[in-house]
Amino acid sequence: MGMAGASGTISDEELDLLHRYWSAANYLTVAQIYLQDNALLREPLRPEHIKPRLLGHWGTGPGLSLIYAHLNRLIRNTSAEVLFIAGPGHGGPSVVANVYLEGTYSEIYPDISRDAAGLRRLARQFSTPGGVGSHVGPATPGSIHEGGELGYSLMHATGAVLDNPDLIAACVVGDGEAETGPLAASWTAPFFLNPSRDGAVLPILHLNGAKISGPTVLGRRSDDDVEALLRANGWEPVTVSGDQPEKVHRALAGAVDDAYATIRDIQQIARDGGSGSSKRVTAARWPAIILRTPKGWTGPETVDGRPVEGTFRAHQVPLSGVKDDPEHLALLEQWMRSYRPESLFDDDGRLVPELAALAPEGRLRMGAAPWANGQPSVPLEIPDLAEYAVDPGQPGSTSIETTKPLGELFRDLYTGTADNPRFRLFCPDETNSNRLGAVFEATDRCLMLPGQDGGDGDDHVSTDGRVMEVLSEHLCQGWLEGYLLTGRHGFFASYEAFAMVSASMTVQHAKWLQHARELEWRSPVPSLNILLTSTCWRNDHNGFSHQGPGLIDTVLSLSGEVTRIYLPPDTNTLLAAAEHALRSKDYVNLVVVDKQSHPQYLTLAEACAHAEAGASTWEWAGNEDGGTEPDVILACAGDIPTEEALAAAWLLQRHVPDATVRVVNIMDAMVLPPRDTHPHGLDDATFTSLFTDSCEVVVAWHGYARSFHQLLHGRPNPERFHVRGYSQQGTTTTPFDMVVVNRMSRYHLALEALRRLPRQFAGAEGLADHCNRQLDAHAQYIREHFEDLPDIRGWVWSPPQS
Secondary structure, three states, X not given: OOOOOOOOOOOHHHHHHHHHHHHHHHHHHHHHHHEOOOOOOOOOOOHHHEOOOOOOOOOOHHHHHHHHHHHHHHHHHHOOEXXXXXXXXXXXXXXXXXXXXXXXXXXXXXXXXXXXXXXXXXXXXXXXXXXXXOOOOOOOOOOOOOOOOOOOHHHHHHHHHOOOOOEEEEEEEEOOHHHOHHHHHHOOHHHOOOOOOOOEEEEEEEEOOEOOXXXXXXXXXXXXXXXXXXXXXXXXXXXXXXXXXXXXXXXXXXXXXXXXXXXXXXXXXXXXXXXXXXXXXXXXXXXXXXXXXXXXXXXXXXXXXXXXXXXXXXXXXXXXXXXXXXXXXXHHHHHHHOOOHHHOEOOOOOEOHHHHOOOOOHHHOHHHOHHHHOOOOOOOOOOOHHHOOOOOOOOOOEEEEOOHHHHHHHHHHXXXXXXXOOEEEEEOOOOOOOOOHHHHHOOOEEOOOOOHHHHOOOOOEEOOOOEEEOOOHHHHHHHHHHHHHOOOEEEEEEEOHHHHHHHHHHHHHHHHXXXXXXXXXXXXXXXXXXXXXXXXXXXXOOHHHHOOOHHHHHHHOOOOOOEEEEOOOOHHHHHHHHHHHHHOEOOEEEEEOOOOEEEEOOOHHHHHHHHHHOEEEOHHHOOOOOOOOOOEEEEEEOHHHHXXXXXXXXHHHHHOOOOOEEEEEEOEHHHOOOOOOOOOOOOHHHHHHHHOOOOOEEEEEOOOHHHHHHHHOOOOOHHHEEEXXXXXXXXXXXXXXXXXXXXXXXXXXXXXXXXXXXXXOOOHHHHHHHHHHHHHHHHHHHHHHOOOOHHHHOOOOOOOOO
């Protein structure tokens, strides 16, 4: 294998120390994978020193440790603030080894001390019960990224440096990871990073050529091809390659030094041009490093006559039979002793002083980087919601585009944080479509590329814009996650159906938060706030492809400690939900509301009280006299379901006046489970006060019926809840026809309520006939007139008895 790259100025003495430091990290990586005792090989290796189950991944480790050591050198020479992001999925033991060598690990976990006893515990804890896993997860100091699901490292790095001018996010991208769609999209970062106000991302694409059992695409491509790929996405790459440590060290040192100098030059030029000057700032060609080294470098070259180093066989545990096979055990001892541990650690098991001196100090250590722990975090100052509140008048008599005032709140958050930017909206090309366009009164869409026709063909697009629009749900959510995990605030707004594109990211982020909350040393971070609009009920011309409420089901499957689901029925409840979400920490807040014009029901004071309760009886919508339990309860969650349930209640009261009807609106879906299932769960007495213990409940639900039934598990008599929701029926049709084809229309709800009444009431038969006739008339009318019936389009809530 050849070698190319920048020529370093590293001295022979420094190179020797750097190589020994790398050897120490490699040694500790191997020790973690294999050993439960004799961690420093102070005696010959025996089978009882080997763990009973060998789990872990060696192949990517040497590359990660090599990069970590060279970044340490850069930090010591420049005092740069560097955040280390390990993209390769199973690089945990090598990153833990480096955080241990720099001292941070022992400060956070004192029992993993910097001596022989601590080294033994370090080895024993890896991939064992009660220990640490093979990913760089929340328990790893300095990390904001877990590679358990590949593809997100570079977008997390990009989000981390937005509005973070002094930070460099050094992101190691594995060549297996580089095959994922999210990572492929992430290379576009230079077109969205503004060097006048943002930090820098330094991608290090590590090509070791193989995945778990086969070759990688980029690993088999030529240097010219890979460099062209990066160059086309705005980077200026340099390739460092080789299998001779001395030459690779020199070349990588030069490449890292040159990259840092280029980053600072780009930033100085942009910042000297004046703050926020879009005329002086254009897309920079940021440096990137392509590192080609053998997979499993410095490990066994062959095992059982088959090549290992440089092949896929080095990916996991190169020597799998060491406990039972004497030849494998001898090979392992030979491999580990090749690092000369006696020259790396003193008699007490401490890293020798000349190597310990290579690590940065204090907060400059990458394991101690404050940005990796959500610090410093400055709360948002949220304006008074009264400035954006809607006066509903008589409930249901006023209609507005529900999300429009929220856009005005976001606009003022941008304005209010101009001196200390810490809020951003991330949205896949849909900001205006989602009725959040008021933000463009305060800022623009960010794009570092030249404007069309000198800018005249663009609408609110500039290099100093801070609304992040790119047609990728992965990028929008990933950028926001990196932004949040480094202590800032924001919202990800998406069409409901396409939030499923990044649903797995939501799962992974929730898992991160769940485990991070268990670590006392980790600071809380602002919540991941997801706003879903263009919902399954109102995608008039887009049709079936745009209809799917599945993210609710996804979030419901996650830990109740970190998940919240809000279904505000109108604007004022949406404002209350958004304020709560922006103030919260360590949650995934899912807010689902349509962008179209809908009836408004609650004053701001009523909305805040309703949001606080999570579910309330809307007394004005029912006809109870307070003496006995209602004959039937109509419950609703979501804006369209609320409108249909109210219309059904109106029909029942108008046609069957002797039947008593209660209307319960559910805004916080998590109040439905018992409190021992979710902290928002209503206590038994409150649940009973809303739904009684025995009354039949007809439910209009925004999502799939199964998810509502899932929420009720553990409540008394859940079979009395009869849920109508989205049933995977959709097409290009009228708004009302969507609720008809899914059998959640006011007529279907009224018919269901009639079936559930405890006895026969006068007018019930007439109402049933009316509902069926209306459904027939609807089917004929929309096909002839291409719009809903006048009775539907013109319906407005009014007191039914008037």
